[in-house]
Amino acid sequence: MNEQLPRSAALVVNAKSRNGQEAFREACRLLTEAGVELVSAVAVRDPDHLTTKVCEAVRDGAPMVIVGGGDGSLSSSVDHLVGTDAVFAILPLGTANSFSRTVEIPLDVAGAVKVIAEGKPHRIDLGMIDDDYFVNCAAIGISPLIAETVPHGLKKRLGRPGYLAWAAVQMARFKPFRLFVEDDAGKIHEMNALEVRIANGRYHGGTELVETSVDDGEIVVQAIEGRARSKLLWSWGLSLLGPDKVRGTVREFRGRRFRIRTDPPLPISIDGEVLAKTPVMARVAHRVITMAVPR
Template identity: 40%
Template sequence: MTTSHSAQHPAFDRRVEKAALAQEIKESRRAVLVVNTRSRRGARAYSEAKRRLIEAGIILDASYPVRHSERLPEIVREEIAKGRKFIIVGGGDGTISSVVDHFAYVSVVLGVLPLGTANSFARTLGIPLDLPGAIDILVSGKVFDVDLGKINDGYFANGSSIGMPAVIGRATPHALKKWLGRGAYLLVGASKFMRYGPFRCIITINGEETSFDALDVRIANGGYQGGVLVAPDANPDDGQIVVHILTEPSKWALGKEWARVALRAPFRAADIEVLKAPELVIDTVPKQDVAVDGEVITKTPIRVSVGREALIVMVPPAFVERVDPGSEGTSQGTMT
């Protein structure tokens, strides 16, 4: 993994790096477009996104409609190696997670086009989910650095889960997600729910071990998972990972919890144990699948940590004002 000046030298001022990138992008008006055309909206949106970006004054050095998602990390890695400074990635949360390792601690700005099913990372950053709105942020947003979560040696952008969401993530066919969107998760979840049961969750922070009987574990760098706000206390700019553990013994509590989240009902701390730390270890009995942004990547045990200010990304000005009050951020300025 290529490492930036700020990762090599902690004293290096991250603001200088962001300002230099913002200025270079503003002056050159150059970018690379990489779109996962297997994502729900990607196939329809690629041509329109390319046209709108060019009309907005962005010069595309390269553009890739990627049908086979396994090619995405390779393309991003190659473009970074060419010295590109602004790479726009279109797709869903799985697409972002598949490439985010290559953006961690490099002097390259990620632009997000939310074209997936849930678009949780875009929601966390306040990026509009419609194509014109998202492109407006790419053209006139602000360059800002946010934390990445890290599981073992791999980074994740937004959220991870252990329990029912991971079960659903493994069982939901891509074709079903493409045709039904978020409804695909509900359909598969209903079929898996009756056979689902609690597990033992052991969490270690600073050498101190705590265990719970858990139905669901959410690991959050940002507030959204599955397109729903599940961790309003998670902030991708505070150096902390938030863990929510649903501890009620009945699996029907899981259904009630997700219904409450979907209806945006008040948070009930009695139902959920909340832990916050920059680093922790999670194990379970029996072993459980671990899903990152909807894609199962490993099994427990896992080491979870924060990649502080690891990702430089184009965000709406309102996001900067919300997570970093008093900061003016780094304005890219209009490219037209």
């Protein structure tokens, strides 16, 4: 593979993301100063139009497509880069920026632009929930409940602290569930569960929870077993100490694909957006896009 990144790109920014509006102007300036020609640059005010603009950029032959936004914006964009020669590059402008942390992209605009200007191309894995590609992590349990109900203004004003405060409020509504994980060998693992993470990346909610990488050809399913909410809180608390501590509180499955079912059927948040419902097939798509990463 050519170890140099393209010197021209299309820029698409979710202006409704937490830092989108001001970051767009800064990114345009810094990219131009760094010698990256912008063949097109658009700040999308309606997030529903972001994927349309990404698709147009790929169709028009942009050699690199830079997407600015949170994990949800990045996740919805990658479907349009699979099977193309376009390089995927990112500006982390969300609340948790879990995927950016996973691939070690600096969380400030200047640092992210430096990666785009001076970094290298690298083939990475994507996760899949049925036919939907995602970049970092899908979740079952309280995460979809939070994603469905959190006021956008709360996330925009307070960031991660506001998100965590809302999670505490929603805990009172949360109920454990029955989980069934079928592996490639056809064996079904059954348990009571409090939360399930389906991970391509290491971070979830901005916290490192999974020991994995985005090019190892595996999807990781982590389940917090039990019925007592206190165990969920305990696991979250240990997450602050690192993924090695978390693994003592979870049951973990690693492989290329898993059939996942719950009783009752439950919504699934995919990189922060509620987009699916159990039962689903979770799998890894091995090294299907090229991404700009630090050199």
